[in-house]
Amino acid sequence: EAGVTQSPRYAVLQEGQAVSFWCDPISGHDTLYWYQQPRDQGPQLLVYFRDEAVIDNSQLPSDRFSAVRPKGTNSTLKIQSAKQGDTATYLCASRGPGLGNYAEQFFGPGTRLTVL
């Protein structure tokens, strides 16, 4: 069974540029999460979906960040105008259907973003 895949693995951009991250969850997983992990810190949830619906985006900086999961499978996280403070690793995770919140989330390898 393939794990969670993410692309690109690395991105380097100047402030003000836009960037998109793509995530392909484990097949059949209905819940998908995006986390931001600054260097030397733990992951912090940005947004999560169940199928195509946003369940919680309260931690997503809505003025510059957006996330979609139009068919309830793959997902894209976009930063419209990147800032140096956005430098972090962006992790995608997924969880299987019908399981409780104690169920395991499976993480992808992440996209390491550097904003100069």
Added chain:
Amino acid sequence: AQSVTQPDARVTVSEGASLQLRCKYSYSATPYLFWYVQYPRQGLQMLLKYYSGDPVVQGVNGFEAEFSKSDSSFHLRKASVHWSDSAVYFCAVSAKRGSALGRLHFGAGTQLIVIP
């Protein structure tokens, strides 16, 4: 306020020695509890979880953790570490109900260095 505290940013042990990584949480009610490990340039992998019952839970690769309600702690232990255990370890919690349902809240992580 909800929080997860891992007081040790870095722990260094010799191969074959025992290990304890500390985790304390502050939550309105007993949450689900997890330990995850992150190897360099990889995503997070779950080691073990606790949701009820026996306070000592067993995980992969000889790891175990003990839940203490009175102490609000969930410390990770291993009897004999191997050099391949060198990684960053994250304690995480998830609410059983309420507005934070479905969200994993991570500590800052503890970097484990095992000296051969």
